[in-house]
Amino acid sequence: MRRIRVRIDSLVRDPTGRPGIHLSCPTGARPAPGQCALAVLPGQAQPARTALFPTRLDPQGFTADLPEGADWPPGADLDVLTPVGNGFSPPPSARRWLLAAVGVPPGRLLPLIDRGLARGAAVVLCAAARPAGLPAAVEVVLNASEAVAWADFLAADLAPEGVPNLRRQLLGADQPTLQLPRAAQVLVTPPMPCGLGVCGACAVNGRRRWQLACLDGPVFDLHTLDE
Ligand code: FES
Structure with a gap:
C-alpha cells in the first residue's frame, strides 16, 4: 500500500x-x-x-x-x-463464475468480468438490470439462486448489514437445500476511515472472530462469515 x-x-x-x-x-x-x-x-x-x-x-x-x-x-x-486490502482471488481452475450484487449496484463486480472472460470462464452476473456495455457473452440473472448450483466460483457484493444471514440474503429464504460453491468470496464495505487497522470502525463480525475490512478484507471468504 x-x-x-x-x-x-x-x-x-x-x-x-x-x-x-x-x-x-x-x-x-x-x-x-x-x-x-x-x-x-x-x-x-x-x-x-x-x-x-x-x-x-x-x-x-x-x-x-x-x-x-x-x-x-x-x-x-x-x-x-x-x-x-485483499481483492477477489478466483481459483485458477474455476470456469463458471457467478458475480452476485445483492442489494447494491453491480459496479464493483464489473472489473472481474474481463478477468473471467480472459481466463476462458463463463460469467453470469446477478443484478437488477443489465449494465451498459456488458459483453454479450455475459448472461444476467435476477436471482443468484438461478445460477448458484452451476457456479464453481461465487463473487458477491453485499451491503454490510446483509452479513448476518448472508446465505439468506444471497439465495432467499426458500432455498434451504442450495449449496454455495466452495470458492465463494464476498465484498463487504463498511466505512474505512483510517485504512490502517487503527480505528476499528471497519470491524466485521465473522463466524469465529471480528475481522477488519481494511486488513482482513474487504473481500472475505464467504464461508468465514456465513452462519
Ligand atoms: S479503517 Fe480503521 S481499522 Fe479499518
Whole structure:
C-alpha cells in the first residue's frame, strides 16, 4: 500500500448509470477488483477517508463511483492510500463464475468480468438490470439462486448489514437445500476511515472472530462469515 496523490481527470457515468470519477493512477497503485483506494481531499481538518472501489480499470487509472455528498471537481487532487486490502482471488481452475450484487449496484463486480472472460470462464452476473456495455457473452440473472448450483466460483457484493444471514440474503429464504460453491468470496464495505487497522470502525463480525475490512478484507471468504 502506498500513499500518493492522484488526480480526478474527469466526471463519468459508470456502466450502471451512476455518477463516477476517473482517477489517473500509476499501474502499481491501482486497486484490483475488490480492493479500494482510500481518499481524502488534501488539507482536510478531519481526514476520515472515503473508499473508492474500481468499477472499471484501464491503463491510465480507474473509474469509481462518486461518493455521496463529495464535492470533488475534475482537476482536484486526492490524497489516497492505495491499494487497500485483499481483492477477489478466483481459483485458477474455476470456469463458471457467478458475480452476485445483492442489494447494491453491480459496479464493483464489473472489473472481474474481463478477468473471467480472459481466463476462458463463463460469467453470469446477478443484478437488477443489465449494465451498459456488458459483453454479450455475459448472461444476467435476477436471482443468484438461478445460477448458484452451476457456479464453481461465487463473487458477491453485499451491503454490510446483509452479513448476518448472508446465505439468506444471497439465495432467499426458500432455498434451504442450495449449496454455495466452495470458492465463494464476498465484498463487504463498511466505512474505512483510517485504512490502517487503527480505528476499528471497519470491524466485521465473522463466524469465529471480528475481522477488519481494511486488513482482513474487504473481500472475505464467504464461508468465514456465513452462519
Ligand atoms: S479503517 Fe480503521 S481499522 Fe479499518
